[in-house]
Amino acid sequence: MVSVILLGAGNVASHLFEAFYNAENISVTQWYNRSLKKLSSYKNKVEITDDLNNLKAANIYILAVSDDAIAELSKQLPLKDQFVVHTSGSVNVYDLDKKHKRGVFYPLQTFSKDTSMDFANVPICIETINKSDYHILKELALNLGSPLKKVNSEQRRVLHLAAVFVNNFTNQLYRIGHEITESQGAEFDLLKPLILETAKKVQDISPYMAQTGPAKRNDKKTIKKHLNSLESLHHQDIYNLLTSSIQQTHGRKKL
Known part of the structure; x- marks a missing residue:
């Protein structure tokens, strides 16, 4: 005992x-x-x-x-x-x-x-x-x-840092998604199967291989439409930052 x-x-x-x-x-x-x-x-x-x-x-x-x-x-x-x-x-x-x-x-x-x-x-x-x-x-x-x-302490520190990205920051993105859907009368609940599938996918393949979306495809027209639809400058900044990060990771030209 x-x-x-x-x-x-x-x-x-x-x-x-x-x-x-x-x-x-x-x-x-x-x-x-x-x-x-x-x-x-x-x-x-x-x-x-x-x-x-x-x-x-x-x-x-x-x-x-x-x-x-x-x-x-x-x-x-x-x-x-x-x-x-x-x-x-x-x-x-x-x-x-x-x-x-x-x-x-x-x-x-x-x-x-x-x-x-x-x-x-x-x-x-x-x-x-x-x-x-x-x-x-x-x-x-x-x-x-x-x-x-x-x-050891260094390995734990790195794990904790990575955990902030995959959990705390990701949850903040969920919150932004919730704000966006609420502001336009759409249902956030419809996104929950997508959230689960995204988490499920990285159990089997790397996050690099799991990446999809307009930033990876470099769909400039879609990206521009999204930015124009965002009423919050703060949300626009986050969208631009993450889009740039995805494009850099996957060898796409920056906007």
Whole structure:
């Protein structure tokens, strides 16, 4: 049985708690957050606290907090030689205070508050400073049913950067598509099968081979019509930037 103490109450922490709580060989000993209000709905499932000095003993202390808070929180922990890990994609493992045994348990997935998550679809990127600590993070991931990968801080940083492009930026493009359809009384829902097919396609072929559309074909008349149809200068700028990027990738002349 792996005992865990969670610190933080954001989306990642909440999803991790549910996954840990439902796993057979993981015990959530305690859950800390500086505001107990955010944890109040869980108080019948786990002991909650807002006092770092009341932290109990556990195999792993998981800092599931914002990137900017990791270093400072790790310094504040009244612990020494305990195994402390963070869940960030971009923060170096050495940013954790050196009084701890240090590691990273990075779930490479997007987490939203009101959506469920099957951790069988959440790759866990693992990093430890001491080789002897690796097995406990491996055991934690396997108990969640998650695929796992040993990575270093630089590899994790690159993965996180790429994740911003394929997830955060892509979602913003969905939002723009939603704005465009709403403004003209069209149904955004009609685009959902296209969104799914695009994501499905890159499971089997490279994004380069999957590219289609007017920019790749260099359909100048269609591109011009699209730009003329966009009422927002901001949307026009994004359209031009992405069109230019696709044309450069596929050897087309720029507009």
